[in-house]
Amino acid sequence: MKAVFYEQHGAPEVLQVGVRPTPELQDHEVLVEVVATSVNPIDRRLRSGELQEYITRTFPVVPGWDLAGRIVEVGTKVIHWQVGDEILGLAFTWSIQHGSYAEYCPIDAASITQKPASISFEQAAALPLVSLTAWQALSEFGQLQAGQSVFIQAGAGGVGSVAIPMAKHLGAKVYTTTSAKNRDYVKSLGADVVIDYTAEDYESVLRQHEPNGVDLVLEALLGNGTAEAAIRLTKDGGRVAYMNNEPPEMDDIEQRNITAEFLHHRPDGEMLAALVDLYQSGKIILPKVQVRPLEEAMDAHLESEAGHTQGKVVLRIS
Numbered sequence: 001m002k003a004v005f006y007e008q009h010g011a012p013e014v015l016q017v018g019v020r021p022t023p024e025l026q027d028h029e030v031l032v033e034v035v036a037t038s039v040n041p042i043d044r045r046l047r048s049g050e051l052q053e054y055i056t057r058t059f060p061v062v063p064g065w066d067l068a069g070r071i072v073e074v075g076t077k078v079i080h081w082q083v084g085d086e087i088l089g090l091a092f093t094w095s096i097q098h099g100s101y102a103e104y105c106p107i108d109a110a111s112i113t114q115k116p117a118s119i120s121f122e123q124a125a126a127l128p129l130v131s132l133t134a135w136q137a138l139s140e141f142g143q144l145q146a147g148q149s150v151f152i153q154a155g156a157g158g159v160g161s162v163a164i165p166m167a168k169h170l171g172a173k174v175y176t177t178t179s180a181k182n183r184d185y186v187k188s189l190g191a192d193v194v195i196d197y198t199a200e201d202y203e204s205v206l207r208q209h210e211p212n213g214v215d216l217v218l219e220a221l222l223g224n225g226t227a228e229a230a231i232r233l234t235k236d237g238g239r240v241a242y243m244n245n246e247p248p249e250m251d252d253i254e255q256r257n258i259t260a261e262f263l264h265h266r267p268d269g270e271m272l273a274a275l276v277d278l279y280q281s282g283k284i285i286l287p288k289v290q291v292r293p294l295e296e297a298m299d300a301h302l303e304s305e306a307g308h309t310q311g312k313v314v315l316r317i318s
């Protein structure tokens with residue numbers, strides 16, 4: 001099968017386009033003919049050699065966890081799915097080898113849901129990882145309610161693009177950061193207050209709007225004091241979801257009864273189905289996608305590494 005893979009860790013140039021054996025199926029999995037996959041920052045972080053203490057590799061590694069495509073084979077213990085079903089899913093594993101940057105990818109049947117005809121494969125492939133991440137942070141962990149406030153860092157990125165409309169769907173007031181070029185985009189997603197982090201100090205601006213802090217912060221940035229600022233910007237008894245790191249060591253967290261946690265997304269076919277329903281009915285706006293052929297995976301990683309993609313970058317396979 002055609003696939004993008006790497007035989008060693010390194011810069012985007014280690015990504016090769018070539019032919020790999022079609023992966024074998026386990027009992028609880030389905031084999032998917034992948035029509036489209038999407039690029040997430042974790043793909044390039046794993047490629048570069050980060051996080052080896054958490055996620056093991058068997059080389060050559062085909063990267064990628066998001067997929068949308070058609071089932072071509074069903075494992076012996078899978079009961080609800082059939083060959084030909086059009087699905088999307090998050091093919092996450094703690095041990096990577098057979099990812100979704102390929103013509104065929106195995107995935108746990110519990111991690112998939114049906115792709116509605118009204119959502120294209122490219123659009124569907126953009127959804128699983130960021131949608132589950134955002135919903136698990138905002139609703140499950142954050143318990144975000146109507147009338148509350150949330151600060152979503154990096155609103156124009158993959159997670160932000162879906163977190164903003166989800167938070168609006170939950171009835172919250174949304175503050176977000178972006179550079180000026182993405183202002184209209186995050187506004188179109190429903191953001192109430194947009195802070196241009198290149199021109200203003202977001203902490204001061206947010207504090208002017210919410211002197212007592214917000215109910216929830218979705219902190220997606222790494223470093224530069226943003227982890228500490230997230231705690232300072234949260235009201236007493238509020239919550240902070242960290243996407244990249246453990247919470248900072250600050251007395252404030254206990255003293256002000258703040259719940260702060262590093263969250264890692266979890267595959268969940270049923271939750272994904274409920275979210276797809278919300279997208280399909282228009283209750284949540286779909287994120288913008290930029291589609292490239294699979295062969296451009298290296299350029300897509302370079303672009304992702306630069307840190308300024310808008311919405312999601314999708315790779316079309318077949």
Ligand SMILES: NC(=O)c1ccc[n+]([C@@H]2O[C@H](COP(=O)([O-])OP(=O)(O)OC[C@H]3O[C@@H](n4cnc5c(N)ncnc54)[C@H](OP(=O)(O)O)[C@@H]3O)[C@@H](O)[C@H]2O)c1
Binds near residue numbers: 040222242304308
């Ligand atoms: N823990 C988990 O399970 C989990 C899951 C998904 C993602 N993540 C992490 O969450 C982070 C976001 O993921 P993503 O998929 O949304 O990434 P992404 O799509 O690569 O994010 C790109 C966006 O970041 C914005 N950005 C860059 N620097 C910024 C800054 N200083 N302030 C505000 N916005 C800034 C850019 O907007 P401008 O061009 O306007 O600057 C761009 O739109 C990543 O670090 C990823 O590793 C964690």
